[in-house]
Amino acid sequence: MTEFVTSTEGQRATLTVSGDVDIATVDQLLGEARACLEGGADVCEIDLSGVTFMDSSGLGALVRIRNLAHDQSKQVLLTNIPARVSRLLEVTGLTDVFVSGSDR
Amino acid sequence: MSPGEPHRGRAGPRRPTTVAALLAIVCLLLTGVATWAAARVDENTENRLLDVQTKQAATVLSTAIMLIQEPLSTALTVQKLSGPDGNATSFVNLMSAYVGKDKLFESASLWFRKDGELTRLAEVGGTSSAPPSDSTLTYLRQAFQSKSYTVRRVTAGSRSSIGYAMADPATGFVVYADRSIPADRRAPVDRDSAFAQLHYAIYLGPKASLPALSTTDVAPSTLPLRGTTSRMTVPFGDTVLTLVTSPRTHLGASLSRRLPVLLLLGGLLLTAIASSAGYQLTRRRQAVEAMYGQQRELSERLQRALLPRSNPAIPNMDIAAEYVAGAHGVDIGGDWYSIIGLEGDRFGFVVGDVSGRGIDAVATMARARFTIRAYLVDGHSPAEVLARCSRQFDIREDGHLTTAVVGVGNWRTGEVTISNAGHPAPLVLGSSGAHFVETHPGWPLGIGATTYESTSITMAPGATLFCFTDGLVERRGEDIDTGMRRLATTARGAAATSTEALVLGTVDGLRTEDASDDVAVLAMRWCGER
Numbered sequence: 001m002t003e004f005v006t007s008t009e010g011q012r013a014t015l016t017v018s019g020d021v022d023i024a025t026v027d028q029l030l031g032e033a034r035a036c037l038e039g040g041a042d043v044c045e046i047d048l049s050g051v052t053f054m055d056s057s058g059l060g061a062l063v064r065i066r067n068l069a070h071d072q073s074k075q076v077l078l079t080n081i082p083a084r085v086s087r088l089l090e091v092t093g094l095t096d097v098f099v100s101g102s103d104r
Numbered sequence: 105m106s107p108g109e110p111h112r113g114r115a116g117p118r119r120p121t122t123v124a125a126l127l128a129i130v131c132l133l134l135t136g137v138a139t140w141a142a143a144r145v146d147e148n149t150e151n152r153l154l155d156v157q158t159k160q161a162a163t164v165l166s167t168a169i170m171l172i173q174e175p176l177s178t179a180l181t182v183q184k185l186s187g188p189d190g191n192a193t194s195f196v197n198l199m200s201a202y203v204g205k206d207k208l209f210e211s212a213s214l215w216f217r218k219d220g221e222l223t224r225l226a227e228v229g230g231t232s233s234a235p236p237s238d239s240t241l242t243y244l245r246q247a248f249q250s251k252s253y254t255v256r257r258v259t260a261g262s263r264s265s266i267g268y269a270m271a272d273p274a275t276g277f278v279v280y281a282d283r284s285i286p287a288d289r290r291a292p293v294d295r296d297s298a299f300a301q302l303h304y305a306i307y308l309g310p311k312a313s314l315p316a317l318s319t320t321d322v323a324p325s326t327l328p329l330r331g332t333t334s335r336m337t338v339p340f341g342d343t344v345l346t347l348v349t350s351p352r353t354h355l356g357a358s359l360s361r362r363l364p365v366l367l368l369l370g371g372l373l374l375t376a377i378a379s380s381a382g383y384q385l386t387r388r389r390q391a392v393e394a395m396y397g398q399q400r401e402l403s404e405r406l407q408r409a410l411l412p413r414s415n416p417a418i419p420n421m422d423i424a425a426e427y428v429a430g431a432h433g434v435d436i437g438g439d440w441y442s443i444i445g446l447e448g449d450r451f452g453f454v455v456g457d458v459s460g461r462g463i464d465a466v467a468t469m470a471r472a473r474f475t476i477r478a479y480l481v482d483g484h485s486p487a488e489v490l491a492r493c494s495r496q497f498d499i500r501e502d503g504h505l506t507t508a509v510v511g512v513g514n515w516r517t518g519e520v521t522i523s524n525a526g527h528p529a530p531l532v533l534g535s536s537g538a539h540f541v542e543t544h545p546g547w548p549l550g551i552g553a554t555t556y557e558s559t560s561i562t563m564a565p566g567a568t569l570f571c572f573t574d575g576l577v578e579r580r581g582e583d584i585d586t587g588m589r590r591l592a593t594t595a596r597g598a599a600a601t602s603t604e605a606l607v608l609g610t611v612d613g614l615r616t617e618d619a620s621d622d623v624a625v626l627a628m629r630w631c632g633e634r
Contacts, residue, residue, distance in 0.1 A: 053581065056574060059505060060505035063505055064500065064503070067498075091529075094526060
């Protein structure tokens with residue numbers, strides 16, 4: 001089961017994702033993230049602490065969310081990235097795509 | 105399975121005619137069983153009802169017999185009271201009520217036995233002048249032997265009658281009476297009598313044979329009664345009457361009789377409906393499956409068209425490649441590989457992966473494949489090829505990320521330059537073991553314009569460069585490094601074999617049966633300058 005929880009605090013919206021992020025759930029992730037970005041917050045934080053699996057479709061979705069945010073002059077932060085996902089970002093050369101956008 | 109092979113050997117759906125025939129057989133069987141059962145129930149009911157009616161008829165017959173016996177025994181008792189010498193006036197008076205046309209008897213007579221001689225004392229209805237026949241006298245003598253009255257059949261020409269005799273050995277009186285049987289033995293029954301619903305045949309004696317026939321309501325030539333019959337015997341003096349009956353009409357409820365026919369007709373109707381519906385549904389399903397099959401075939405043909413039919417021969421290089429589709433039939437993936445012969449001593453190679461599945465993933469794959477190929481043929485370095493591509497792919501437009509390893513090698517020197525757009529790094533298999541090439545991956549294609557680093561390696565003679573897509577190493581519930589290590593171990597074990605065996609060995613060894621992601625694998629062995 002993949003779950004999405006959204007909370008907003010000031011200008012920062014947080015989307016907490018848990019479960020598998022793969023071809024079966026990317027559309028849901030994209031939809032949730034779009035709602036997050038359209039909510040008026042400047043920063044969309046995606047908390048990946050509960051992610052158990054991510055494939056290239058999931059990475060693609062994260063990139064699309066990041067590009068969507070860029071188009072709206074907003075920021076996407078990936079937080080609490082599990083080691084597996086972090087390694088995946090590294091393998092796919094995506095680490096700087098997201099980390100450069102964060103304020104960590 | 106290679107992409108060149110369409111799905112074969114799949115059990116096809118049943119043909120509509122087969123389905124219709126099967127349904128028809130099943131429905132007909134059910135109809136037959138139901139009809140048979142209903143008919144049996146009806147038959148049992150009929151037999152039971154016939155037995156009941158026959159019993160009633162037999163009771164009526166017994167009553168009729170008592171009516172015959174009653175005047176005889178009364179006459180005997182009256183005569184006994186009159187004494188042996190008493191006149192026969194009371195006998196004549198009594199029996200006159202019973203003798204005559206349409207009455208119980210045709211004639212009646214009173215006899216007296218004295219010293220073994222029989223004398224006729226009186227007669228009613230008969231002709232007194234006629235001397236008694238010997239057979240009659242013998243019969244009357246026999247009557248003294250019987251405890252009840254005796255019955256005999258007398259046939260004189262076409263005239264047939266039944267005679268009754270009752271004797272009192274104590275007083276020596278014998279009463280005799282007879283009644284004629286209609287020549288055709290037919291006695292129609294009253295509508296409201298116990299016989300109203302029956303055909304019947306009454307036989308004198310225990311045998312139901314034509315000579316013994318007493319009365320019937322049908323033409324004697326049509327006897328014995330056929331179909332459902334019931335048989336019963338009724339005591340009749342010193343003999344019995346045998347009553348055989350068959351129903352005139354259906355005795356039970358009319359629904360019970362019609363039920364088998366109704367079931368049969370209903371069953372046949374349902375059979376026709378079911379088999380025609382089965383035929384239509386199966387045909388429709390076949391049509392849908394054919395459409396789905398066409399769609400799948402279309403996808404496969406597209407992918408087949410996009411993968412190299414054969415790899416160009418590169419001098420000094422031993423190359424094998426394989427594409428394995430994912431388990432999801434129509435959801436074809438976007439993995440690919442390319443080998444390209446370039447100018448001079450060089451050759452190019454690509455292994456790539458478009459995220460997602462379906463026709464549009466394949467379309468993106470085709471675009472990436474031919475764009476990269478074109479830039480390589482134009483002589484650009486791998487890093488330049490990827491940088492140029494990064495400006496042409498945008499995930500926001502096509503919805504897909506593309507990762508790829510692009511390399512250019514020299515088949516004389518074994519030198520290889522590799523650039524990586526977010527793809528798992530290739531593996532080098534040599535005499536010293538297996539290690540992944542450090543490729544410094546840049547962004548996958550689709551994120552935006554970017555630049556890429558290059559990595560150069562020189563392969564030892566006999567070393568193999570092994571490129572693959574993540575479908576080979578990715579498994580749910582474990583990190584990618586675990587899969588990479590497993591690949592290194594498996595590939596090292598198969599490194600001594602041919603490149604074909606290496607490719608097949610790693611694919612077979614690492615892919616699970618239900619793996620949904622597709623896989624592309626490319627193995628290139630530099631054999632050294634020959």
